[in-house]
Amino acid sequence: MPQLIAGNWKMNGLSAESAALAEAIEAGAAALACDLLICPPFTQIAQVAAKLRGTAVAVGAQDCHTAPAGAHTGDISAQMLADLGCAAVILGHSERRQNHHETDALVQAKILAAVGAGLMPVVCVGETEAERDAGQERQIVAAQVAASLPENFVGVIAYEPIWAIGTGRTPTIAEVEAMHRDIRTALVQKLGEAGAAIRILYGGSVKPDNAAALLAVPEVGGALIGGASLSAAAFLAIARAAKHVD
Numbered sequence: 050m051p052q053l054i055a056g057n058w059k060m061n062g063l064s065a066e067s068a069a070l071a072e073a074i075e076a077g078a079a080a081l082a083c084d085l086l087i088c089p090p091f092t093q094i095a096q097v098a099a100k101l102r103g104t105a106v107a108v109g110a111q112d113c114h115t116a117p118a119g120a121h122t123g124d125i126s127a128q129m130l131a132d133l134g135c136a137a138v139i140l141g142h143s144e145r146r147q148n149h150h151e152t153d154a155l156v157q158a159k160i161l162a163a164v165g166a167g168l169m170p171v172v173c174v175g176e177t178e179a180e181r182d183a184g185q186e187r188q189i190v191a192a193q194v195a196a197s198l199p200e201n202f203v204g205v206i207a208y209e210p211i212w213a214i215g216t217g218r219t220p221t222i223a224e225v226e227a228m229h230r231d232i233r234t235a236l237v238q239k240l241g242e243a244g245a246a247i248r249i250l251y252g253g254s255v256k257p258d259n260a261a262a263l264l265a266v267p268e269v270g271g272a273l274i275g276g277a278s279l280s281a282a283a284f285l286a287i288a289r290a291a292k293h294v295d
């Protein structure tokens with residue numbers, strides 16, 4: 050299976066720069082062996098999806114509501130995202146878990162909504178620095194996997210240690226490998242054989258200079274990239290480090 054290189058633009062990008070970034074990524078995508086996904090802010094999805102329709106670069110969103118439609122002022126449904134041309138949606142990102150008090154149960158409801166609309170959920174899990182310092186990271190992440198994923202989950206997991214996001218710090222290769230193996234075990238426990246085929250991305254300060262090492266770790270099925278995904282050159286350099294994994 051090809052590794053998945055996914056960009057999370059977060060709350061960045063006005064019209065002109067988003068168009069230019071999407072075009073530059075698309076221009077470099079043809080030569081790549083990996084799967085590519087970019088997740089602009091809601092306001093840029095329509096124009097980015099229109100530009101990338103029929104190309105090798107898929108478009109996703111960064112969140113969705115649990116309901117298909119209704120009285121939810123300011124919210125966006127999975128159906129609306131699919132209608133715009135989204136193929137995927139990031140759910141349970143730590144910035145939403147922290148800033149919007151999203152619980153595992155809410156994330157699970159959003160996953161069901163996303164799958165119901167035909168979107169591939171990219172579900173984020175990860176521990177805080179205090180949890181890792183207390184030696185609790187394995188339990189915390191296993192519990193998030195168990196409680197966030199519905200039965201028969203189909204999608205992608207992203208392991209993102211919160212202390213590595215936007216900080217320039219990353220876990221050691223051994224720590225990434227240990228956590229990804231744990232997540233694989235939790236997935237197989239929860240989903241049976243299907244859990245063996247789910248891609249587990251690593252996210253948190255992935256850059257061109259550390260991508261090859263992180264993407265070579267067993268059980269790493271790709272990367273979720275924040276800051277470096279705002280530069281086409283950096284994003285494509287990371288994508289060039291991706292490979293096919295069994």
Ligand code: PGA
Nearest residue numbers: 214215253254274275276
């Ligand atoms: P970062 O963000 O690459 O800027 O650390 C990763 C993420 O939050 O998905």
